[in-house]
Amino acid sequence: MKKIQRAVTRTLAATSLVFGAAACSDQFLEVTNPNVIDAATVDPTTAGATLAASAQQNFAAALGWLSMYSGWFTTEVNVSDTFPTRNEFGFRTVSDLNGSLNTDVWAPISLAVASAKTVLDLTLPNPTTNISLARAATFRGFSILMMATDFCTGALSSGPELTTAQLLDSASFWFTRGVDVGRANATADGIALSNAALVGRARAKLQRGDNAGAAADAALVSAGFEYNMRYTDDLNSRTRLSNRLYQFSFDRGAISVAPWYRQTDPRVPFRAPGSGTAAPFDAVPGGFFQQAKFTGYASNIRLASKLEADYIAAEASGSVTPQLALINARRAANGQTAYAGATDAASVKTELFNQRALEFFLEGKRLADFRRSPASVATTVTASGAPYFKPGYGSTGTDTCYPLPRPERDNNPNMAGK
Template sequence: MKTIQRAVTRTLVGTSLVLGAAACSDEFLQVTNPNVIDAATVNPTTAGATLAASAQQNFAVAYGWLAMYSGWFTGEANVSDTFPTRNEFGQRTISDLNGSLNGDVWGPISLAVASAKTVLDLDLSTPTTNISLARAATFRGFSLLMLASDFCTGTISSGPELTTTQLLDSAAFWFTRGIDVGRANATADGIALSNAALVGRARAKLQKGDNAGASTDAAAVPSGFEYNLRYTDDANSRTRLSNRLYQFSFDRGSISVAPWYRQNDPRVPSRAPGSGTAAPQDAVPGGFYQQAKFTGYASSIRLASKLEAEYIVAEASSNATTQLALINARRTANGLAAYAGAMDAASVKAELFNQRALEFYLEGKRLADFRRSPASVTSITPSGQPYFKPGYGNTGTQTCYPLPRAERDNNPNTAGK
């Protein structure tokens, strides 16, 4: 059996040394740290389910942060927050010393990657059908996919710096494990995880440029499929358990719907200034438009769906006729007239990406779109143009997040690089 160790493990050695010198024989000074787990006392079967659920929740926490910060970075939302570190994301001028980059973005997604591996390293029974392994593999895949999508480079478990392609390959590997084990498990939960992993692998292949592989995976996703991350309204643990987008829209007025998205489209509902919105943290030119897509602390966030798979198939086809069919189907479904713009391939692709932007608003997908096909993402402020807030410089040239300096300094494989 492998040793199981929690990230929160701490010792009380210093305290014992100080107090023990005064009264080392007193029994009341003998302290047992409840956060230290003895591997010999752990049943891997029952622990596997608990740790896998924890890994999934670690990803859900990270995904909320990632969706918010990438929303600012790609112009889905204006930063109505006073933190300079958060305005760096909106301005696309992120320093590797940025505290929010390290604490809110890098730290949570790195924890999600690592905690999933803890489960995958356990000697669990029936490994080809074990639901805990299906869960851990699927969410390790999504964690690595988000690292690949949002960061310029990444590291795993204090390893060497990896390129986007390497991270995408790693994500695809774990998605394959999630697909295989989930299908073999054959329960409703197992099948749902396998289909989510199938969408994730299609997304990873599309991001890498493997259009044929992406299309094959996406086409295999069953009709009507949707996998949502669930959140809870727990007043004692909202940072851990609640929907981050709602929390930062209503508890802290940090997310203002950007002008391009105020289209009266049902996919991006918002509250205009003066309509009962919460007060913004910082003044926003044009007024604070509060997102109304996520309406409570317990609102779920869509992670994977057949709808996304349909967009992947259309994009991967590189066929304007195929793309127009999906564009007009989605416009009709949302009460809009058929597309009447230019019909050249680049214009149709841009409209496909416009519809994607509305469909998956604040769902953490827009930064991947921007990196994959920047010419098709027309709603983002071009580099060199003024930032929307006065008193700041122009919008920067970044297309992804730098590796935090703290990771470089503390990782023996990246220190000094």
């Protein structure tokens, strides 16, 4: 923030010099700058829609980054990349000086949080039904939620350091607004945003330990609902507009499906070594297993669904009976035989989380599972102290979330000197 302020100051100073020079030349005064916008000419309705769409796209870009990094962190995929900063996520010892942590993970989600706030701070017409406000509130909610689940602490728009619980409460607040305004808007878009916000609020409440609230929200999600983040194949802007997981599977070869996920299950398709895979960016012991869930730059990433709501409700129930019912329904739907393992509460919950792992592979949800119930993901996440899958690195560390990057602490006036 301080750097931005200094840049603005220099810009204003330069502008003053230009105007001083302009007084000496009538011809120069005739030149117009097409990049200068007169605030009095801005239509708040149009501007609100544009800014809300931009906030949504900022979140879409961040989701790709966060899904990839949390995939490395929770052993959904192995790091077939040479960057030491990315391998730190793979063996779960992430320094606050890690450059990738700051530029690839923190900066995109912080931008998504802040850009949604820009819309919500506007005075827009019909605030109880305005679709731009529903969109901005919903995606501010999801942005804060992912900050809460992936980072150990967070900060919103250069504000003070916030705990996970505070971030989850903030996400729930904005999801509530997304639900209310989306419903009142009553268009198909509004109802879709309302359902997405309900799933987001249920997820936040589950992470917060409010099982009753999570179950109540999950029950309100419409049957068959699914909300996808859409991407496009734009050669000139693939980093912002295209599917990051495809890009890093096929252009860079940086993510290799981890061993536990190499099952004969349609939810996690992959290409084995020698079956037409691209070359990995770094050698991978055991070979490069290329994900095939996202098959193009324009592949969607699922954000929220009734299916996720069903998993939330089953987990929140704390009861073996509904959990087994969902487990067996999903196993049957995906060509698996009925669950035949132990039926004590811990064993059934582990199987529920195993099905979640397959269901939501590389959708950015596994790190929340890891933090919420580490014992339930122990079969799929590399244990602390275990050797890293690549030689030449230390053992897997004890991190369960990401630290705030040092640049945030150094430049945030509410954290300076910490």
